[in-house]
Amino acid sequence: MADLDLMRKLAIEGQxxxxxLVIDGVGGLPLTxxxxxxxxxAQTPNLDSLxxxxxxxxxxxxxxxxxxxxxxxxLSLFGYDPLRFDIGRGVLEALGIGFDLQPGDLAARGNxxxxxxxxxxxxRRAGRIPTEIGARLCEKLRQIRLPGVEVFVEPVKEYRFVLxxxxxxxxxxxxxxxxxxxxxxxxxxxxxxxxxxPAAELLNQWMxxxxxxxxxxxxxxxxNLRGIAKDPGLPQMPEVYKLxxxxxxxxxxxxxVAKLAGxxxxxxxxxxxxxxxxxxxxxxxxxxxxxxxxxxxxxxxDGDFEGKVQVIEHLDTVMPDILALxxxxxxxxxxxxxxxxxxxxxxxELPVLLYAKYVRRDGVxxxxxxPCMAGGLGHIHNTDLMPLAMGYAGRLAKYGA
Amino acid sequence: MADLDLMRKLAIEGQxxxxxLVIDGVGGLPLTxxxxxxxxxAQTPNLDSLxxxxxxxxxxxxxxxxxxxxxxxxLSLFGYDPLRFDIGRGVLEALGIGFDLQPGDLAARGNxxxxxxxxxxxxRRAGRIPTEIGARLCEKLRQIRLPGVEVFVEPVKEYRFVLxxxxxxxxxxxxxxxxxxxxxxxxxxxxxxxxxxPAAELLNQWMxxxxxxxxxxxxxxxxNLRGIAKDPGLPQMPEVYKLxxxxxxxxxxxxxVAKLAGxxxxxxxxxxxxxxxxxxxxxxxxxxxxxxxxxxxxxxxDGDFEGKVQVIEHLDTVMPDILALxxxxxxxxxxxxxxxxxxxxxxxELPVLLYAKYVRRDGVxxxxxxPCMAGGLGHIHNTDLMPLAMGYAGRLAKYGA
Numbered sequence: 001m002a003d004l005d006l007m008r009k010l011a012i013e014g015q016x017x018x019x020x021l022v023i024d025g026v027g028g029l030p031l032t033x034x035x036x037x038x039x040x041x042a043q044t045p046n047l048d049s050l051x052x053x054x055x056x057x058x059x060x061x062x063x064x065x066x067x068x069x070x071x072x073x074x075l076s077l078f079g080y081d082p083l084r085f086d087i088g089r090g091v092l093e094a095l096g097i098g099f100d101l102q103p104g105d106l107a108a109r110g111n112x113x114x115x116x117x118x119x120x121x122x123x124r125r126a127g128r129i130p131t132e133i134g135a136r137l138c139e140k141l142r143q144i145r146l147p148g149v150e151v152f153v154e155p156v157k158e159y160r161f162v163l164x165x166x167x168x169x170x171x172x173x174x175x176x177x178x179x180x181x182x183x184x185x186x187x188x189x190x191x192x193x194x195x196x197x198p199a200a201e202l203l204n205q206w207m208x209x210x211x212x213x214x215x216x217x218x219x220x221x222x223x224n225l226r227g228i229a230k231d232p233g234l235p236q237m238p239e240v241y242k243l244x245x246x247x248x249x250x251x252x253x254x255x256x257v258a259k260l261a262g263x264x265x266x267x268x269x270x271x272x273x274x275x276x277x278x279x280x281x282x283x284x285x286x287x288x289x290x291x292x293x294x295x296x297x298x299x300x301x302d303g304d305f306e307g308k309v310q311v312i313e314h315l316d317t318v319m320p321d322i323l324a325l326x327x328x329x330x331x332x333x334x335x336x337x338x339x340x341x342x343x344x345x346x347x348x349e350l351p352v353l354l355y356a357k358y359v360r361r362d363g364v365x366x367x368x369x370x371p372c373m374a375g376g377l378g379h380i381h382n383t384d385l386m387p388l389a390m391g392y393a394g395r396l397a398k399y400g401a
Numbered sequence: 402m403a404d405l406d407l408m409r410k411l412a413i414e415g416q417x418x419x420x421x422l423v424i425d426g427v428g429g430l431p432l433t434x435x436x437x438x439x440x441x442x443a444q445t446p447n448l449d450s451l452x453x454x455x456x457x458x459x460x461x462x463x464x465x466x467x468x469x470x471x472x473x474x475x476l477s478l479f480g481y482d483p484l485r486f487d488i489g490r491g492v493l494e495a496l497g498i499g500f501d502l503q504p505g506d507l508a509a510r511g512n513x514x515x516x517x518x519x520x521x522x523x524x525r526r527a528g529r530i531p532t533e534i535g536a537r538l539c540e541k542l543r544q545i546r547l548p549g550v551e552v553f554v555e556p557v558k559e560y561r562f563v564l565x566x567x568x569x570x571x572x573x574x575x576x577x578x579x580x581x582x583x584x585x586x587x588x589x590x591x592x593x594x595x596x597x598x599p600a601a602e603l604l605n606q607w608m609x610x611x612x613x614x615x616x617x618x619x620x621x622x623x624x625n626l627r628g629i630a631k632d633p634g635l636p637q638m639p640e641v642y643k644l645x646x647x648x649x650x651x652x653x654x655x656x657x658v659a660k661l662a663g664x665x666x667x668x669x670x671x672x673x674x675x676x677x678x679x680x681x682x683x684x685x686x687x688x689x690x691x692x693x694x695x696x697x698x699x700x701x702x703d704g705d706f707e708g709k710v711q712v713i714e715h716l717d718t719v720m721p722d723i724l725a726l727x728x729x730x731x732x733x734x735x736x737x738x739x740x741x742x743x744x745x746x747x748x749x750e751l752p753v754l755l756y757a758k759y760v761r762r763d764g765v766x767x768x769x770x771x772p773c774m775a776g777g778l779g780h781i782h783n784t785d786l787m788p789l790a791m792g793y794a795g796r797l798a799k800y801g802a
Binding site: 029033063064067068070082086089092093339341342345347369370378379 | 793798800801
C-alpha cells in the first residue's frame, strides 16, 4: 500500500515526465456473459500497440467489492488512501459546479424537500423539481445574511444546490439535517466537537430563515443540508512527489479534485482533441500531467455500450499525438468501472497499463480487462500507481544503504 | 485487507442470496511432484462448469507460509482478520464437543499428564490414555466444587478434556499451567490483569483439588490447563453485513464458530445430502448461508488421497441441486489446505471460485489449484471474500461521492 511519507522521503527532482491518463469509468462488463467488455470490443490499435510495449495488470480503487465515488476513485490514483483521506460531499458538490472554493470555506450539499403542515418531510427531493425552479429558489435564498460570514447559494441540478459559508474560524465536524426518511422533520445541525458550535449555530439560523422564505413555495417548501465539509487539506502533490503537476479535465469536479491535491488546473476545451492541444502546449511546464477523459463514464451511466466503445475508439485515435510528446512514464487506467450493463459505478477492478522504457514486457498485447488479468503487474491497489510511476521515472532515491 | 468497519458503514439490505460453500481442507498436493492434486484428480463436471461461469483465484487464510487452525481458517472466510480476532483454544475445544458455551463462560482445554514423586511432569500426555479412561477421570474431577461458580468437566479424546467455569464476573487474561516441557511442574495460573485474579484463584484451587483426586491414578496422576479463554465477543455478522445468516455444518466445532460469529445454526443430518435438504428447506429464511463439508479434511488428515477425491466427487453430484436454488453469489473454497500427502493442515493457498451474474469470466474451466492460479481474482486474502460477495450481491453502498 502506498505511503505518502515514504514518497515524501524518497522523491527526488528530475527531468522525466509522467502522464496519468484517466479514462473515467473505463472498466466494463460484457453484454452477454461470454461476450467482450466495452474496452475489449473497441478497436484500439494504438492502445494495444502501447500495451505490447508496457506492463499491464488490474487495479483496485478502494477495497474489494467496494464501489468508489469519483472523489475516492481519483484520490486513489493520485496516491492517497481513500479510506484515510476523505473529500466531503459538500466540497465535491461545490467543485462539481466549478465553485471557487477557498481553504477555509464550509460547503454543504443542499436538497430541496417537501414538508407537510407539521413540518415533517413528505418528499426528500421535492418531486425532483426542474432545474429552473431550483435556480429561482436559490436566488430567493441568497437574501439570507449571517453575522460575520459571507454566504453563497448556488444551484446544481433539479432539487440540488450548494451552500457555502466563508469567514474566519469556521470549523467542521457537523451533522447533516437530512433524517434520510420521510415522516420526520429536518434535524438541527449539531457540532461533533465544541469548536464547531459557532458554525452549527450559523447553519441552524440559515435553515430557520430558509424555511420562512420557502414556506409559500410548493412543492419545494423546505430544504436539507448534507455532507457539510471543508477542503480536507490534502498533502500537496508537488510537495509529496517533488513534481510540478498539471491537470487537464473538461468537467469541473475533476479539476476541483486535482486542485485539492495541489495540481495546477490548465484551461482547456470541451473535446479530447482540445485536451491534447493543452497537453502539447504545456508539455515543458510540468513534470506530471493528470489527463482526464470523461465521456466513457457518462456513456456507461447511460447504459450505452456502443457509445462507450466509441469514446474509447475516439481516444485511441489521439494516442499517437500524445505519445509523440515522448513521455517517460505513461499510466492508463480508470478511477472505477462503469459497466454499461450496470449503468452505474461498480466495484470491479480496472485494467491498468504502465508504459516506460524499463518495463519487463509481459506478453499482453491488448488493452482490455481479460488480457490485463494476465499482466505482469498482477493485481495492485491504485494507490500503488503513483509510487510505481515515480520509480519508473527515476524519481525515487534508494531506500536504505 | 478487509475492514469490518467499512462493511458496517456500507452494507445495505437487499433481496439477494449469498452461498459460502466451504470444502474443509480442500487444498491439496499431488502424490508425485508432477501429478494432480486431489481436487484436480476428482471428476467434477458440475464444479468445472460453474468455474467456467465464474471468476477464480487463489486465497490465503492467514498469512504467507502460515498453517491455519480451523478457528482462524473460518474466521478469515467470514471476513474477520484472524490475526486480530482470536478464538481461544479452550473455547474452540468446548465448541468442538458441542458444549453449549455461554457468553460469560471461562473455558480451558485440559490435558491429563504424568507426574513423578517430586511433582515434575514426565509425560505431558499421560501415555495417550484411551478415551474411556479419560472419561472416567473426568467423572472423578466433577466432584470438585468451587465457590460461586458452576464447574463443568467434559471428556474430549484420549488425554484431553474441557473445563468450563460459569458464573458472574469471570475475567480472562490468564496464563496456562502447561510448562510445555517435561521435568518441570505444572505452573500456577496467573492473572495477566488485576481483574482476572479471582478467576486465577478459582482455577488454582481447582488444580490443587484435581491433583489430590488424581494422585492414586496411573499414568494420569496430574493435569494441565491450556488456552483459558472466553467467547471473544466477535462482531456479529448480521449487524456487520446486514445479512440474515444461517449455518449448515455436520460437526459441532464449525457450528460453534458460526454461532460465535452471529449465525443461526440450522439443525441438519450427517450427510451432504441432508445438508442440501436443510439448505433447500431454509432457503427463504436467510440471505447468507455458510455450508460446510467436513470429510475432505478428515480424509486429508488420514492421508487418504483417494478418499478425499471421493468426497469431492460426492459433493459435485449435489451441485445441481444447490444451484437450482438460484443463489445470486456463490463462493466455493476451503478454510485451509489438508493435502493427503501431508496428513495435516498446511499453509498452501486455496482455490477460490466466485460465481455471480456480473463477473468477468476469466477462462478458467476447471476448479483446481493450478487452473485457479491463472484466474482473474488473482491471489487474494480470504478476508476479502465476504466484501467481494457483498459487492457482487449488490449489498454495498457506494463509497464517497
